[in-house]
Amino acid sequence: MTDSLARHDDYDGPPFDESTVAGDPIAQLRRWLADAEAAELPDPNAMVLGTVDSDGAPSSRTVLLKGLDGPDGPALEFVTNGLSRKGRALALEPRVSLVFPWYALRRQVIVDGVAHPAPAELSDAYWATRPRGSQIGGWASRQSQPAADRAELERAVAEAERRFGDVDDVPRPPHWGAWFVVPRSVEFWQGRPSRLHDRLVFERDLPDVEAAPTGEWRLLRRQP
Ligand SMILES: Cc1cc2nc3c(=O)[nH]c(=O)nc-3n(C[C@H](O)[C@H](O)[C@H](O)COP(=O)(O)O)c2cc1C
Numbered sequence: 180m181t182d183s184l185a186r187h188d189d190y191d192g193p194p195f196d197e198s199t200v201a202g203d204p205i206a207q208l209r210r211w212l213a214d215a216e217a218a219e220l221p222d223p224n225a226m227v228l229g230t231v232d233s234d235g236a237p238s239s240r241t242v243l244l245k246g247l248d249g250p251d252g253p254a255l256e257f258v259t260n261g262l263s264r265k266g267r268a269l270a271l272e273p274r275v276s277l278v279f280p281w282y283a284l285r286r287q288v289i290v291d292g293v294a295h296p297a298p299a300e301l302s303d304a305y306w307a308t309r310p311r312g313s314q315i316g317g318w319a320s321r322q323s324q325p326a327a328d329r330a331e332l333e334r335a336v337a338e339a340e341r342r343f344g345d346v347d348d349v350p351r352p353p354h355w356g357a358w359f360v361v362p363r364s365v366e367f368w369q370g371r372p373s374r375l376h377d378r379l380v381f382e383r384d385l386p387d388v389e390a391a392p393t394g395e396w397r398l399l400r401r402q403p
């Protein structure tokens with residue numbers, strides 16, 4: 180067995196520089212997402228969402244990117260339960276961090292921005308696309324709450340199936356929906372030999388969490 184903890188694997192990614200990067204970060208993100216799909220990475224749209232709890236403690240978990248078009252412009256969309264740990268955190272502190280961990284491509288993308296709950300009609304539209312089993316699961320799971328055992332969850336699933344047994348379209352739970360992360364900075368990281376990686380960062384001003392972003396994107400390079 181190879182001991183991964185003792186290795187120093189070199190990252191032999193190609194140069195990633197100012198002459199080839201797209202003109203804005205969402206266009207560049209679309210390019211790298213397409214590369215992750217073409218490389219057949221598992222869950223190419225998975226991203227790690229970092230939030231801050233009410234006591235200031237950070238917490239992270241994976242969510243799936245569901246779209247890049249927000250109601251007021253480009254934004255990263257994900258869906259979840261608003262009463263979950265992350266949902267409660269977002270209600271108090273909407274500033275978040277997202278990481279796409281595309282290690283097989285020697286890449287990561289880090290997005291910092293502000294998460295806004297989607298208008299109800301957009302959450303409804305997304306909910307309608309979910310398989311019925313996931314909709315039932317969305318009603319059954321009190322996401323992030325303790326459960327005595329698996330049987331408790333299965334009883335809740337059976338209860339939701341009884342409740343909606345005669346209903347063609349399972350309604351969206353009021354606490355379940357989409358969020359849109361409006362980016363303030365987006366870093367594209369390409370692993371390069373000898374740890375001399377390429378890091379290109381788009382930044383713009385976000386005067387306060389309620390306000391729309393202002394100003395043009397600025398492109399800068401960070402030390403590896
Ligand atoms: C690949 C992957 C994708 C996931 N996607 C989502 C998602 O889109 N929405 C979601 O609520 N949870 C998703 N989860 C589960 C979350 O990581 C997490 O366990 C759950 O949302 C509860 O998080 P919280 O207790 O911090 O709120 C995903 C997990 C994995 C591993």
Ligand code: PXP
Pocket residue numbers: 243258259309313
């Ligand atoms: C609990 C949970 N909610 C939502 C999602 C993502 O939304 P959807 O089930 O509609 O693909 C996932 C994906 O793993 C999930 O695990």
